[in-house]
Amino acid sequence: GLKEPEVKTSASKKEGKPSIVVGTSGGYHPFTYLNNEGELDGFEIDVWKEIGKKMDIEVEFKTAEFSGLFGMLDSGKIDTIANQITITEERKNKYEFASPYVYSGAQLIVKEGNEEIKSLEDLMGKKVGVSLGSNYESLIREYDKSNEINIITYEDFIGSLQDVAIGRIDAVMNDKLAAAINIKKSGLKLQLGGDSVSTLENSFPFVNNAKNKAIIEKINKALEEMAKDNTLNEISQKWFGVDVTSK
Amino acid sequence: MINLDFQFIIEIFPKLLSSVHITLSLTLISMFIGIFVGTMLGIIRVYKIKALDKLASIYISFFRGTPLIVQLFILYYGMPQIIPKFAEVSAYMAAFIGLSLNSGAYMAEIIRSSINAIDKGQMEAALSVGMTKWQAMRRIIFPQAFRIAVPGLGNTFVSLLKETSLAFVLGVSEVLAKGKMISAATYKFFETYLAVAIIYWIITLTFTYIQSKIEKRLNTAYS
Amino acid sequence: MINLDFQFIIEIFPKLLSSVHITLSLTLISMFIGIFVGTMLGIIRVYKIKALDKLASIYISFFRGTPLIVQLFILYYGMPQIIPKFAEVSAYMAAFIGLSLNSGAYMAEIIRSSINAIDKGQMEAALSVGMTKWQAMRRIIFPQAFRIAVPGLGNTFVSLLKETSLAFVLGVSEVLAKGKMISAATYKFFETYLAVAIIYWIITLTFTYIQSKIEKRLNTAYS
Amino acid sequence: MIEIKGLYKSFGDLEVLKDIDLQVKKGEILVIIGPSGSGKSTLLRCLNYLEKPNSGIIRVNNTKIDSKNVKNEEIYSLRKESAMVFQNYNLFNNKTVMENITEALVVVRKMEKSKAIKIGEELLKKVGLIEKRDSYPNSLSGGQKQRVAIARAMALKPSVILFDEPTSALDPELVGEVLEVMRDLTKLDITSIIVTHEMEFAKDVADRVIFMDNGKIVEMGSPNEIFSNPSNERTKEFLRKVIGK
Amino acid sequence: MIEIKGLYKSFGDLEVLKDIDLQVKKGEILVIIGPSGSGKSTLLRCLNYLEKPNSGIIRVNNTKIDSKNVKNEEIYSLRKESAMVFQNYNLFNNKTVMENITEALVVVRKMEKSKAIKIGEELLKKVGLIEKRDSYPNSLSGGQKQRVAIARAMALKPSVILFDEPTSALDPELVGEVLEVMRDLTKLDITSIIVTHEMEFAKDVADRVIFMDNGKIVEMGSPNEIFSNPSNERTKEFLRKVIGK
Numbered sequence A: 001g002l003k004e005p006e007v008k009t010s011a012s013k014k015e016g017k018p019s020i021v022v023g024t025s026g027g028y029h030p031f032t033y034l035n036n037e038g039e040l041d042g043f044e045i046d047v048w049k050e051i052g053k054k055m056d057i058e059v060e061f062k063t064a065e066f067s068g069l070f071g072m073l074d075s076g077k078i079d080t081i082a083n084q085i086t087i088t089e090e091r092k093n094k095y096e097f098a099s100p101y102v103y104s105g106a107q108l109i110v111k112e113g114n115e116e117i118k119s120l121e122d123l124m125g126k127k128v129g130v131s132l133g134s135n136y137e138s139l140i141r142e143y144d145k146s147n148e149i150n151i152i153t154y155e156d157f158i159g160s161l162q163d164v165a166i167g168r169i170d171a172v173m174n175d176k177l178a179a180a181i182n183i184k185k186s187g188l189k190l191q192l193g194g195d196s197v198s199t200l201e202n203s204f205p206f207v208n209n210a211k212n213k214a215i216i217e218k219i220n221k222a223l224e225e226m227a228k229d230n231t232l233n234e235i236s237q238k239w240f241g242v243d244v245t246s247k
Numbered sequence B, C: 001m002i003n004l005d006f007q008f009i010i011e012i013f014p015k016l017l018s019s020v021h022i023t024l025s026l027t028l029i030s031m032f033i034g035i036f037v038g039t040m041l042g043i044i045r046v047y048k049i050k051a052l053d054k055l056a057s058i059y060i061s062f063f064r065g066t067p068l069i070v071q072l073f074i075l076y077y078g079m080p081q082i083i084p085k086f087a088e089v090s091a092y093m094a095a096f097i098g099l100s101l102n103s104g105a106y107m108a109e110i111i112r113s114s115i116n117a118i119d120k121g122q123m124e125a126a127l128s129v130g131m132t133k134w135q136a137m138r139r140i141i142f143p144q145a146f147r148i149a150v151p152g153l154g155n156t157f158v159s160l161l162k163e164t165s166l167a168f169v170l171g172v173s174e175v176l177a178k179g180k181m182i183s184a185a186t187y188k189f190f191e192t193y194l195a196v197a198i199i200y201w202i203i204t205l206t207f208t209y210i211q212s213k214i215e216k217r218l219n220t221a222y223s
Numbered sequence D, E: 001m002i003e004i005k006g007l008y009k010s011f012g013d014l015e016v017l018k019d020i021d022l023q024v025k026k027g028e029i030l031v032i033i034g035p036s037g038s039g040k041s042t043l044l045r046c047l048n049y050l051e052k053p054n055s056g057i058i059r060v061n062n063t064k065i066d067s068k069n070v071k072n073e074e075i076y077s078l079r080k081e082s083a084m085v086f087q088n089y090n091l092f093n094n095k096t097v098m099e100n101i102t103e104a105l106v107v108v109r110k111m112e113k114s115k116a117i118k119i120g121e122e123l124l125k126k127v128g129l130i131e132k133r134d135s136y137p138n139s140l141s142g143g144q145k146q147r148v149a150i151a152r153a154m155a156l157k158p159s160v161i162l163f164d165e166p167t168s169a170l171d172p173e174l175v176g177e178v179l180e181v182m183r184d185l186t187k188l189d190i191t192s193i194i195v196t197h198e199m200e201f202a203k204d205v206a207d208r209v210i211f212m213d214n215g216k217i218v219e220m221g222s223p224n225e226i227f228s229n230p231s232n233e234r235t236k237e238f239l240r241k242v243i244g245k
């Protein structure tokens, strides 16, 4: 691990051990949420606790509304965000990302018993819901050159699922993991529509500057170690029963 | 440190403006229906019209007391379970039904207080010349109460303007929703919100200008 | 199909209630400061106090015209860049400064209209017995205007109550934010929102009860 | 034709009208005098059902209302029979002088607007306010307001007019003119009940005078009887102070 | 001591006061008569600076205000010298009868509350309203309101009182009492300006009478001169109609 207490972060306040402040919405199970004890819990939290151990730094979590997290990031009130942020070209223009630690894919969700929709081509002439902040809209648009798919954006994932169940829309596209978990948790009569459509990589964004570059390097090293000693896989198994941390 | 990307702000304007008609139509229609609902409720409460008074109280307390988002949820996701026909109601429809019912509750209070502010002698004089209560309301009391209500109704209008964004939870994408979608790809929340704020502000300024004209007119009798 | 899990609603109540003090303190403090701000602005606008009148207009138009979330963003993220001292302001502080300034703008309009509703003769009588304008305001005009303003201020209060939830974008987790986080584990958004709605409703009912008592008292002179 | 039987009215503990019985003939001018607070205004307001009596029967022409069982239509029809000039005028603040007069004609009597305006012009000329036709009440002097209030009531040509101190804000010149207008009313067989404290005016105009005190009708008679030869002690005392000057 | 010089006042195009010059001596009772709309109320309101004159100088005792250059302190000091009884009373709606009287004593004169209440009780007894001390204006009869308005003004014991038709809602009994109270005022060297249209009252109370018409002072003199032997044609015409009755 990284021993020298040289990691100084902009938001660190505590004396002694260097610390890093990680922002999270606390509203995205099972990645980040409040458990029965009222404490932050989830995949992201476990990953960061482990990173902290490996880097020998204090990890401090801050919760805020998702859209607020980026203001906090930009203004230096937090150092990074742990909230399943997908890496895209556009985002890379603004932020520096650590190495991917989750590999996922886009997944269609349909009403139970609907065997019509299995892939993007089945969506032609249909209504499909996507969540705000996801990249599924551009993913579908890229495929749908002839503009035949009706895309509806939702502020709230659960709202879009309700609409599929009620029959207002035909399908929802979301993260594969989130899809599986939500179908089970929501109790709505839904099912997965075919296999996942594409691959996505998620990681932690940092404000682009020299100091952060050094930190990112150390985080990458810690993630590498976690992959090697299998702790990353263990955390994934604990939350999902599968390994989402490798391609 | 936040470095505002002004280029970006300018770029997204046309995209945001393409949704302005949704925001505006939602606001105006809801305002219109809301004033009607609010006026009815206001009258019922001022004149304590028997059975209805209690109902009006409950209505107002529910719609003011609970978050609009819950009301929209119930309307859009809850109602179809009770009345299946409701499943056909579009998100847009549901949004403006919800916004109308909600703003109606707020306006009821404003209208109630402005009717109460009118000297009782005005109603008496109207009754004494043979008007019915309703004629007196329409001809004498309302026009005077309206003058007092305008600033409060203006408050409701600008609140409503911004609350239309909640319709996004139902999938209606008005200005703010559009902004969020645009910014989601880039995470330029700050810039987007600023651009949205400018649009809202311009709408509000236009409306405030109209409001001040109305007020001036209503004040002629009192200056 | 939504099957409400009442068990769940009951279970999360204690957890939600543990954040009620944040919601309530934010609301009450902001309301208090907001009334003060609103009264000052209202007076400035009614009596068209020279230079200040224009400023007050701009203030009101900005705070009513732009989304609260933008105001909070500017306050919390923007201000520290202009005045570095501002970086020390906590999210909680920023939230209630923002809410106060915002609600003040709304209340200014309500207070303006209720002062305008008072017969001019009242001010004249007060001046004629030798009171200063300010004494006349405090002793004669306000108490009468307040009676008319109460329902409108009530509107602002319940709006404020629910708008405190926006403070979550700054990281202040009040009732609704807490609810969202708790429900994340179970995806029982509907239940959570309902539970939150119930809490808001109870607060509103309590407040409305107090409001009706105040109104009754203020009405004694007019019944 | 007006008939009042057993009229009681109280505000809380304060009994303001106590067992009032009264009949007024068609076309009669009845003047009510009496000290301040004796219930004169309240009596007029009850006659128009602007105050609901605690008990008692009120009849105006063919409309009869028993306070024990009041129907809204009865009240409306009662009010259509009568018009009222309020002690504090109560002009419609949001209407111009002309509109104050024409409003009821158009809304209640369903008269054509142009016709109503003609009536308004005539009346405004009579009370000397034609040049104020487009002013709002807010910019009128006290006497001007009072004249508009009188014109508003008379425009309706009701079968009964209730005047509550209709000359209080008028200078003596105008009092004479109002008197004349009232004489015109009698020709039209309009019944008038006038509350006034101007004894000269009362003498001049009244067919019959009532003296009220403390919520009761203390004495009633022709102007001559009441002013020259009152029988009741309280009336005598009241008039002594007045005539003494 | 009051002095008015070259006072002009107009509302929009309407010239309401035209070049008014006037002096009132200390302790004098000046009565203003004149037709409705002639500018009597406006003159009183200008004297209290509730209306700002277009031009002219107003002096009350040692406070002198030139409308060309008005300072707020001057206005306040002017108003401290005087009190006013409004034509439409303007009682404080949110205050009880007692509070209406004591409010200014406590707030402006910084009197102890208990002392103010004593003064209030005395005055209320004088005007016969002690049992209404805790009522709100809203529940008073017209004459009762007017009496409270008079009591409110007198409680201040100012050096000048401006009465705008102070007896319009009073029955003759009370007019006599108010008259007496006014005579008391003269003993205290209080200057009074009274607008009234009750000629009897004017004769009884005035040291000097002014006849106003159309925004001008047309004639001025002792009551005897004005009422028995007016020199101006307009005055004659006005009084002919009055005395004729």
Ligand SMILES: Nc1ncnc2c1ncn2[C@@H]1O[C@H](COP(=O)(O)OP(=O)(O)OP(=O)(O)O)[C@@H](O)[C@H]1O
Pocket (backbone or CB within 6 Å): B223, D138, D139, D140, D141, D142, D143, D144, D169, D171, E011, E014, E016, E035, E036, E037, E038, E039, E040, E041, E042, E043, E087
């Ligand atoms: N605020 C105003 N705006 C316009 N005109 C006004 C205003 N106030 C008064 N006037 C006009 O000024 C004239 C004089 O009014 P004022 O009240 O002084 O009359 P007055 O002599 O007191 O009459 P009255 O005996 O009827 O009370 C009237 O014609 C009136 O209509």
Ligand SMILES: Nc1ncnc2c1ncn2[C@@H]1O[C@H](COP(=O)(O)OP(=O)(O)OP(=O)(O)O)[C@@H](O)[C@H]1O
Pocket (backbone or CB within 6 Å): C223, D011, D014, D016, D035, D036, D037, D038, D039, D040, D041, D042, D043, D087, E138, E139, E140, E141, E142, E143, E144, E169, E171
């Ligand atoms: N709404 C009310 N609430 C309580 N008391 C009232 C109300 N209205 C009138 N009164 C009281 O009833 C009594 C009679 O009032 P009313 O107005 O009928 O007197 P009035 O004979 O018209 O006197 P005035 O000559 O002074 O106008 C008064 O003592 C008055 O204070």
Ligand SMILES: [Mg+2]
Pocket (backbone or CB within 6 Å): D040, D041, D042, D087, D164, E141, E142, E143
């Ligand atoms: Mg009366």
Ligand SMILES: [Mg+2]
Pocket (backbone or CB within 6 Å): D141, D142, D143, E040, E041, E042, E087, E164
């Ligand atoms: Mg006058």
